[in-house]
Amino acid sequence: MATERQLDVIIFGASGFTGKYTVYEAVSVLKDLRWGIAGRNREKLQKVLTEMGGKAKKDLSQTPIIIADVNDEASLLDMAKSCRIVVNTAGPYRFYGEKVVRACIEAGTHHVDVSGEPQFMESMQLKYNERAKERGVYVVSACGFDSIPTEMGIVFVEKNFDGVVNSVETFLVNGAKDVDASSGSAGLNTGTWESAVHSLAHSGELSALRRQLYPDRMPKFYPILKQRPLIFRSTEVDKVCLPFPGSDRSVAMRSQRFLYENDKKRPIQMHAYIGFPSYIMAIVVALLATIFGVMTKFEFTRNLLLKYPSFFSAGFVSRSGPSEARMERTFFKMTMKATGWPNSQRLAECTDQYKEPPTKTLMVKVSGPNPGYGSTCVALLSTAVTILRESSKMPSTGGVLPPGAAFSKTSLISELEKHEHGMKFEILANK
Template sequence: MAVINVDAQSCKPYDVVILGASCFTGKYVVREALKFLNAPNSPLKSLALAGRSPSRLSEALKWAGGPKHAQKIPLLCADTSDPDSLARLASQARIVLNCVGPFRLHGQPVVAACVESGCDYLDICGETEFMERMEASYHDEAAENGSLVVSACGFDTVPAEMGMLFHSSHWIGPSAPSRVEAYLSLESEKRIGANYGTYESAVLGLANAHKLAELRRSSPRRPRPKGFVIEQQKELGLWALRLPSADSSVIRRTQAAFTENPRGLAGEKESIEHAKMRESFWSSVKPAHFSLKIGSKSLLGLLPVITLSVFLGPLSRSRVGRWLLLKFPSLFSLGLFSKKWPSEEEVASATFKMWFVGQGYSDSSVALNPDTQVVTRLMGPEIGYLTTPIVLLQCALVLLDDRDNLPKGGVYTPGTVFGPTDLMQRLRENGISFDFISWKPLSS
């Protein structure tokens, strides 16, 4: 297999470069990308993998695609600690898909390289402070250079964003939601440990919570849910626990952008047809307070989340505590998180359901108290290794297919960029369902 050095400036540009392709999630992203490489009607015509180790990239490619791709996919040497290598990488790609986390440690140099070169950037980050800091630091430069930077293009937070927009579409006419609570239920025939990278990001995020607070003090204040409460959602048959989430913060940012731009963001070379569709789409959106809750069919099923919540706060504040948390994730989460990678069978056995329960008004112009409830639902495969690659690749394909109709550049949320596109339909065609469940009046 040929190993291509990023120094070679004469390399043909790539539609997509997957950075961090040899990590466990990255391998699944590679496998998903190969489904669309040179497939009929696919805009993905050229693909490269990037990372520090050519041998590991080679093994990832063999795992994802087998021998038939061994001589066809270039491998690029790049390291997040080497800005020059990232600059050379970004200069060769239309889109960089970044799978290298934790993003607070490794993400900023990649964003900087893409913004400087005018390359589009997507990642699977679920780290609130990183995303808000990138917006504060790079939005203006990205807008000027034509670099579209969109974080959280994995399970965090596209299902929540698109699910919220889908839910909004079912409040017809004068009706409007006041709040929407999402209940996430993870199901599996086999016990599967959640992604360790997500756990590491959570530990580091809590350890640096003061930095997010400092960043937000310099930005306009937005309402945020407080604390966590266990509840029984009898209608769904779930016990639920509300926790702070990237989904909530990203949706707040999308709604803030909607308030500032009620017709959405125009593309630099947008067609008349797309402009009409964009304006029609955003005119039907009805913002509401959003919160996410982790659900389980039994109260006992929430015990790992409760246990982790108890330990995370105090231990993340000290160096020794963080070392213990990161060294023994399974112990502190009762097996919810593990350093052990799941098997293919374990991944294939897992699914998710995300219920959106909205309460609001049948006529928002006259109602004083919520009198209507709407329930919608998303369903799909395992969230970290199957749904996340599906979402990331479909976001990339939308960029390749529809770039002229999208904003020239800037740092945005997925909902802001992809809301008026066909992303929802693409997700439906790739195993993620959007369903209307019920509408009913609320008893007074």
Template structure:
């Protein structure tokens, strides 16, 4: 395993390993380092409680039939409220996998500690304000230290960001615009998200004005538009592409993809792609249910008591979409996602200065349950790619999106090998 900091005790440290998502990341790292895997690296778990970390390793040892996890994996006590403990953790690891959210409350101390102590940082954040603020505040500092801070390396937003890059790679010519449609298929018990994701959404929506102000601070010039300008569809519409009612995707994917496209345009002179993201919500009954939940949500996030009630009773106010317990193992086993990209552009040799695009492409990224199965896979493979292909990453450090960081690496191949599948559906 190639790394410039091989003298450190651990290649990977999972911070927040005893949290709901962290425990699944522990499982995934353990699987990757098993004797049956081609990847082998030293790793440790970190969190506030030594006892809880021990419990997570014991549970993982039992689930995965790996008794060695109880004795071979070191435990590091670290807390976001204790700078010294974060520094000590970061000094021991090459890459920190930060699973402690919501990131707007707990993420910055970890980013700061990683940069100051020379550890790369990967998170699974789906909060645009945090992600973009880290770029604004820490990009230059991370570059100076030779540290990579790569956010949103989970379901938000590796399938979308790497999926669009895959679509560009497969398109023979100039890809000008892409629409993506997410669908999640569940078993008879349905699907449930965990409370931490719900909390991130609450505070993200309540602070949307701050995100607009933050974006003004970047002072970006408008991106050039190649081909016809594509308009966003309505807030609710029936999609002929996926035969479902659909709404705009409210997560971080559009933000992340647009940041990647800006990076590739400004740093590598690539032609930028217009991007719109949507999610299928099913039939009319599902649409009504979602509309009612959304109406409650938008009303209550506007005042402090409402936000408090939303966080206290996630299952009630989300109409069962989120809960403090999270999904069961059965629910996760029966769930999978499909993210389909519909792109258009100009074929090779076609003049793109005028006229409508003359070529279309459809690609797809498919994988297991997105929040707690696909997300750990994506996060861990991002870390393995960073460890093995650091010289293929841009410059010598900085704060990046997954697409900006990994566009010249083999991450897509690694994801294909671990159950997140990229494919071309049609090309005309």
């Protein structure tokens, strides 16, 4: 990478919903760095600086603005050459992400984003991992709510387990401090909805993609962590749980495979769940999710989902996104249950198999405010800061990596805990 660039960080897609709140969080997270914003419309970008500067009580009028458009690859390359890392908030990444990644790699510029789209993340790894390493560039996706709590939660577990971890189960609970006040307003903007629609619509692509990405199968490690029933009451969080439909597990499994192949570390098995207050609510959500999944598979119904997001989400999704009042009240809590063996039972080689069941348990919690647009934006910017400051603690000289592989030896957890809208990592029980 070039040693001197005009800026340290550029927030690309800053006029979008996630982008503008990333600008707001940048006031504190990037306070010691030179940063600017980029997009295709100068007027909209200036409006974001005015709005978010007022919210942060900070004059952002002199913040550099770079004009860059995903349909103009020369402009993307110019943008990438002017900074050390691009923070990319312009999704859906399936349609708009690859050109930005390619421009960054050719410019020798790092890239982070908040994609929760497995097809995008894994295809970028397949296509560009070797080139990124040649150019000394880190490309890291899933740096928001998908999947920093899970990935860094697993890192936190391993640092505090004092033994060998066999498996981790995550139990996510989202909530609002004032349910009545927050009801009736949207919880997501349409960009997140569109990413989910397209990701499910093309989920069939993953099998062939993974066969190319990982032609050799991983060995099995016993005991195998079994998936829990479709609907069950969790004693860990006292909630009725369903399998979590996000990309957390696929991202975590990529990290574990990387750490096994490169660090000779026993991979951690993982399953993810999401909790609801009652069986009725869990059943309703499961039915709606099934209908949503089926509708994404057919062009006509998929177009209906994209055209009428508010109707098909019962008002939860809107083009204007959630209100600030709602965002300020929302929070998440992710309880993680790890099982394994104490150091006294550690085996000589990572490929050795245990003959006894796990005898040790650790419970931890990762929590934070406003998971969609608060904690997500802080996490995204914190990963950028970590790459710039601690690349010597990251694998190799670069590559297309999931967060757990990229940041396992860095101080990202401490960076996340520093900020008002960051994340908190706690030990609940250690047995």
